[in-house]
Amino acid sequence: MWGSANEKQEFGLLYPYFYGTSEERNYAKAIKTIKKLAISGYIPAIFTLGFASEFGHGIRKNDNMAFENYMRAAKEGYPSAECGVANYYMRYRPKHNACEHNPQAAVKWYIRAARHGNPGAQCNLAGLYLSGHGVEKDPEEAYLWASMAVYCSSIRFRSAEVYRDQAAELIDDESKGRVEQRWLALKDQLPYDWSEHSVYWRKLWEEAQGLESV
Structure with a gap:
């Protein structure tokens, strides 16, 4: 759906750094590659960079960067990003300056994400x-x-x-x-394979492992 086979494999192999065991998890180790893939326009990496920015995973917390990357991925129809954009429009506590509080805009993006199975x-x-x-x-x-x-x-x-x-x-x-x-x-x-980011990333990880073992 998004990206080349090489991009999917490279991104897939990063899954344990975000969703693996406590011993495997290492956000900072994955961020350099995620940034590179995001710069190349790989949509799941763009969303992940937004997610990392929102929660401070391996990168400094930055609501503006989070919202910007969510919006970039949302405009390409990535469901978790559409939901992320909606969450920012809906949230007004804790205070952020990424966007205005706009429940109507949030509903619009929630509907898009919901119809995409998120x-x-x-x-x-x-x-x-x-x-x-x-x-x-x-x-x-x-x-x-x-x-x-x-x-x-x-x-x-x-x-x-x-x-x-x-x-x-x-x-x-x-x-x-x-x-x-x-x-x-x-x-x-x-749902689609890509309706939920963590589920899709795990699928790419499983496929990447298969490619590596060939």
């Missing part, structure tokens, strides 16, 4: 449809996206389960039937 965005979108923050309240939409988050997540997603159950109490059987039809249609498409 479970974090799906869960956040469900919460907004329940609260009416940045969008009109719509428990039917909340039920749909919370259900999708539960389905798409690589681990048990308890927050999404809570939103799903809360939304279910607010809609009737006819509404649930409509959601069920939409859920089944989405379920046939989502």
